[in-house]
Amino acid sequence: xxxxxxxxxxxxxxxxxxxxxxxxxxxxxxxxxxxxxxxxxxxxxxxxxxxxxxxxxxxxxxxxxxxxxxxxxxxxxxxxxxxxxxxxxxxxxxxxxxxxxxxxxxxxxxxxxxxxxxxxxxxxxxxxxxxxxxxxxxxxxxxxxxxxxxxxxxxxxxxxxxxxxxxxxxxxxxxxxxxxxxxxxxxxxxxxxxxxxx
Numbered sequence: 001x002x003x004x005x006x007x008x009x010x011x012x013x014x015x016x017x018x019x020x021x022x023x024x025x026x027x028x029x030x031x032x033x034x035x036x037x038x039x040x041x042x043x044x045x046x047x048x049x050x051x052x053x054x055x056x057x058x059x060x061x062x063x064x065x066x067x068x069x070x071x072x073x074x075x076x077x078x079x080x081x082x083x084x085x086x087x088x089x090x091x092x093x094x095x096x097x098x099x100x101x102x103x104x105x106x107x108x109x110x111x112x113x114x115x116x117x118x119x120x121x122x123x124x125x126x127x128x129x130x131x132x133x134x135x136x137x138x139x140x141x142x143x144x145x146x147x148x149x150x151x152x153x154x155x156x157x158x159x160x161x162x163x164x165x166x167x168x169x170x171x172x173x174x175x176x177x178x179x180x181x182x183x184x185x186x187x188x189x190x191x192x193x194x195x196x197x198x
Contacts, residue, residue, distance in 0.1 A: 002029065003095065004129070006104045007036040007075070007084065009166065011050050012191060013062045014183045016164040020131050023159040024104055025068055028129065032068055034091075035059045039075040039082050050196060052076045061186040083117040088125045101126040102155075107136040110154070114146040123147065129155045134163070173197040 006021050013035075021033045037055045049055075056076055063069035074090055075082040088101060095101070103126045105113075110130040113119050122128070128150075130138065140151040164182055172179050174197060179188055191197065 001095070001099045002031050002102065003091075003099055004028065004030040004033040004102045004104060005036060005088070005091065005126070006033060007038060007087065009049060010035070010037045010055050010059050011166050012055065012169055012183060012187055012196070013059045014164050014166060014169055014187075015181070016162045018062060018066075018184070019162065020104065020159050021069065022066070024102070024129060024131070024157055027157065027159075028102055028155070030068075030102060032070060035063060035069065035071045036075050036087060037071070037073075039078065040080065054190075054194060054196060058187045058190055061190055062184045064186070085116070085118045085122040085125065088122060092125060102129050103127065104129045104131060104157075106131050106133045107138050107156075108133050110138065110143070111136065113143065113150070119147055119150075123150055123153050127155060128153060129157050131157045131159050131161070133161060170197045 004021065004024050006017065008017065010017065021035070024030065025033045037052060037059050039052055056071065056073065059071045063071060075087055084103070088103060091101060092099070105128065107130050116122065132138070138156055140154065144151040169179055169182055172182070173191065183191070
């Protein structure tokens with residue numbers, strides 16, 4: 001079994017997340033893509049983040065019509081800051097050692113990988129798939145210098161990248177602008193019904 005994992009705050013999830021996930025699933029021949037909304041991201045402890053239950057619900061709505069996509073509560077249901085290496089280890093315990101896990105990150109995050117909690121252990125637990133993002137070139141040699149062996153364990157994924165961010169979606173809502181086609185229709189309705197991001 002080959003399972004892709006895409007984590008994030010998803011505040012809110014938008015069409016760019018879904019395009020990248022589907023592209024990775026097809027190109028890497030993955031059996032499933034699992035979205036993992038963050039509970040308390042260690043790097044965002046000082047920021048105001050929407051309640052995890054709202055974010056989880058929006059991801060469920062966004063992925064409901066794709067049988068190859070599911071959502072996990074693994075980071076939401078455990079206390080304290082959640083580190084990626086711990087999340088992957090928990091998933092590996094559940095799915096078993098015969099499951100290959102492909103963890104998706106952007107090339108902006110790839111440059112910061114050496115500063116993550118236990119990056120060498122993370123590289124042993126899963127395949128890292130770095131999705132190219134405009135303005136963030138990939139320097140595997142520099143990464144190799146800090147994390148020996150990393151270059152051969154990282155897959156670079158070329159995927160359609162839209163210039164959409166959750167920050168921009170929230171700004172549009174505050175300004176009373178349309179978010180139609182930027183987020184799935186069901187997510188747009190959920191945001192409106194719960195009066196999020198006003």
